[in-house]
Structure formats: structure tokens, C-alpha cells
Amino acid sequence: MRSPIWTVCAKEILETARDRRTIGSLVVGPLIGPLIFVVLMNVMVTQTLSSAEDRLDVPMLGAERAPNLVAFLLARDIHPLAAPELGSVEAAADAVAAGKRDLVVAIDDRFAEDFGTARAARVTLVFDRSKQRAQGRVERVRGALGAYGQEIGTLRLVAHGVDATLLRPLIVDDLDVSTSAGRSVLLLGTLTYFLLFATLTGGMHLAIDTTAGERERKSLEPLLTLPVRRSSLLLGKMAATIIYMLAALALTLAAYVLVMHRLPLEKLAMTTEFGFRSAVVAFLLLAPIAPLGAALMTVIASFTRTYREAQTYLSFVLIVPTLPVIYAAITNVEPAAKLMWIPSLSQHLLVTTVIKAQPLDPLLVALSAGSTLAFAALLALLAARLYRREAILG
């Protein structure tokens, strides 16, 4: 004779698998995260690449007054674009303000006269700082102009017999210690949230069905007349819920692994170790969330009268795991033992560690899993208590 827990679990898995709507959402849910990720990354890659490598056409006023400067810019693949409608700096400013242009370079009327005299020649960059997507191009043009000025200055000092290094008493070197994997974290931070979201969504239907759903279909009352302890019924249903959650988690991770391989992350100076092995580790790190989510959702659903009502409440529950993730993103916290007791935050920090390709501290992993599972056990006890009440019949 099989244990009633297994009988209930197997029946719930079968019944849910036959519900086309539920299975549909189970498949679509895990794909949302990777899909958003692909779109986001593609936008970033296109923007960054266009500002770093590609030919850049910039409307330039008075290009004819500074042929050497233009040649210098051309060598850096910055091409002057004729813009006869922009007669003056004011007209260019209007065009940028109106959003018709992102960036205009205006070479001063007196550039040719001033250049090479004691006066400094002027070049005006017209742009809108609030326009994020233009920033890369602005910086690139500014950098090229600055380099030109520096080169000319150095040449003049040398022509006067002055050592150019005299003008640079201080040399500031950047030593960026972030690994290319570390840089990926900024974007990959969204990953934990989508993983948590997909996990919880995967079990939502069954968590509701355990109480509110069975009650609404009038199948709870005859079920409770069978010679099976209510706690066994509950455990069987929660086991099925957990299995669906883990399936959703595995599916999401698989989708991410596939997506990561196809993204040109290295072009963003990002590499990620997010291969099959990391996915397995992330799965194990996140797995304790499944029993916690199942127990929490079952407890909340047991207070509701209908499936729809339960769905409304549980949508809010889906937001809860984001809060620690947002906190972590804002405060930039590092994994530490004192944070490991917080479910979702601890998983976020550990999964982030995996993405950064840094070593995992076994103690932190144990603390995270232990605490999350302890919370899950407490909530499961509460769910069992609620399931024993007469009010469960509605």
C-alpha cells in the first residue's frame, strides 16, 4: 500500500498537468525573465557598441574652418555631417532641445584666427544631458576633441623646447579591479528576481487548489471523510506544489543558460560563467525557496473563500521576495553570515556570487538553506493547523 501522501501528490501532479491553462502559464512564466533579459541586453549592446566602435556621424557647424581637427576626428571614425539648416549655435540648441538632434558640434567663427594664437580656439558641444542614449556619443566626441587639444598643446611645447611632462605633475592611473564577470552582475541582478518569481508562480495554482480550489469545487468535504489524516492530505498537496515550483525553476534556469550563450556579453566587457554547472548550483541554492513559497501560499490561500480571491492575495506575495533583492541592489551589500537568515536576500546574494564566478562559502550556503527551510517548516505547521480548523470548509 502506498503512503497517502504520495497518492495525493501523484494525483495533484496528474490533475494539474491535464489543465491546459495551468500548464500554459507554467511554461510561459519561466520564459518571461529570459525574454526581458534578451531584449534589455540587446538594447544595451547596440547602444554601447555604436558609441564605442562604429562610425559616428555628427552634424558639425563650420567644419570648413578646422580641416585639421576634422581630419583628426575622421581618423577616429567621427564623420562631420553637413547640416545646412543649423545656421548658428542657437539654431543647433533649438534642434537638440526639440529632440531633432542628439549632438551638434559647433566650431567657432573665429576658430581659424584664434587657433595658433595666444587665444584659445572654441568648439561648442550642443547636447541634452538628460538624454541618456546620447551620452556615449557625447563622451566619445568630447574625448576626441580633448585628445586633439592635448596633442596640439604638446607639439607646441615641444616646439618651444619645453618638456611636456612639466605640465602633468600628477598622473592618475585607473586600476579597475572588477572582473569582467563582476561587471555582468549589474544586469544579472535581475536574474534572481525572475528566478524567484518563476518558482513561486509555478506552484501558485496548486497552493490555491489545496484549500480554496477544493472548497470551490466542493471536493474538499468528501476528501475529508476518507481515513487519511488531514496533515497527510496537506503534505501531499504541498509536495506536488513544491515539485511544480522546482520544475518552473529548472525551466527558467535552462532558458537563461540557452539565452546567455547567444548574447554578445563579451562585447560589453562582460563575461559570465552562467553555464550548465552554474545553473545547477543556482538551482540547489534556490531550491529551499520552493517549500517556503509553497507553505506561505498555502497558508494565505486557506484564509480565502474563492480561487479568484486567493489569486489576488497571492499576486501580492509574488512581490515580497523582490523587496530584499531591491534592498541588496540599492545598498550593494556583500554576502555575510548575518544576512543569511533572510530568505530571498540570502539566495540573491549567493546566486550573485555564483554569477561573479567567486567561490561560495559553505557556511553561508548552509545558513541560507537552513534558515529558509526552518521558515518553511514553521509555515507548514501553521498550514496544517489551519487545515484542521472547521472553518476550512468555508
Added chain:
Amino acid sequence: MIEVEVLGKSFGPVRALDGVSFAAGDGKITGLLGPNGAGKSTALRILSTVLAPDRGRARIGGVDLATSALQARRLFGVLPHSSGLYPQLTARENIEYYGRLQGLPEPLIAQRADALLARLDLGGVADRKAKGFSQGERTKVALARALVHDPQHVMLDEPTNGLDVMATRHLREWLRELRAQGRCVLLSSHVMQEVEALVDELVIIAAGRVTLTGTPAELAQRYPGRTLEEIFVEAVSHAAPAPEAA
């Protein structure tokens, strides 16, 4: 044998049962009659161990429900007010699920399910999902499910509700068959005509109290010149009808 002694149950300020006592014997069909809200469903829910009474006690097959609910649940089968089938499972799977939860061995479950599906003329829909079933088919499958463990006691909450003429006739046939097998059948109804041809014992309850008990023949003798319907109406409108000839 189902025995109920001074059962009391309140939901907040509402007294659903106020000292209900009766007995339903083996090889008999006992009808629990009363208007809506009289306490029939509450009594059946206590007997099916879904609710616990505030006072009084109930025994099924001699097993006290308060102390040995799990043991008692093997001794009865329940046809609830709504069939409560799982729509995504087939008729057979619905029956087998209850067989497993009753703790029956797999070969016996298959054997019982086949026999019940055949006896209840469900062969044609046995492997179809329950979500497309008619009310009659749902009731039949729910009955088969309640009988999968071959219980001595069968309790049915308004079983003829929503059934058409033919389905009602069939149901009556099966209930008589269960009686002939020596089982204890307890059913509730709020319509006298539906059960007067069927039941051996009548327990009429109103406002949470038993107002009248007896066999249809005894009642007809006690209140000559009145139909069972008239006796029922009187029994539920005044606490107990005054016998014409004391």
C-alpha cells in the same frame, strides 16, 4: 448501525442541532427529513466526521466518531450534496483515487472500480474526464466513489437533487440493492414524495430537533386520514403534530 445521541452543534449564535437523537439500522433505508436549514446537512457532516459536535455522541458500526474518527471512516461511504468530482480526472481515476486513500490494495481497487462502473452503467464514460459529465453521471460516479471500499454504511445528502426522472428511478433501485445487501443506508431529503416509497424509517427534524420518527406504516396508523406529506408538513411547522386519536 448508525447511532446518534443528543447531538448539539452551534455556529456562532445559530443552533443548527439542538439535541438530536436517532438510530439507523442495518438492512434498512433511513430517511432524514426536514425543511432547508433544519439541520440535516449538519447532522450528516458530523456523521461523516467533517464537523465535530459541541455535545452528544455519534457511533457508526459501534465506533465512536469522537475518539476513533479515522477507524470509523473505513466503515462508511458518503455521497455529498455536490458530487465534488475532480474535473480533470476520468470517472475511473476519480474512483481509484478514493480507493487508494481508503488504503485498498491496487488489484482490489481495479476490480472494485470495474464492478461499480459496470453496475452503475458507467462503462461508456469510464475513461472520460469528469468535467463533461451530466448531473446524473456525476452522481453515479460520486456514488461509485463512495462505495469503492465496500462500506457497511452509506450516507447520502439529498441524492436525488438535480436528477431527472430516469436517473432518480435508477438511484432508488441501487439504494434498494444496497439495503438488500444488508447495508445501513441513511439519506436526507426535504421532499417527502421523493422518499416515501423508498425509506423504511423516517426521522423528521425541524429547527435542529427531531420532531417525529417511525416507519411510514406506523405514521399512517398514528395519523389516520392524512398523507405522509401532510404529516411531514405539520411535523415541521409545529414542533410535533397532535395525534388525532391519542
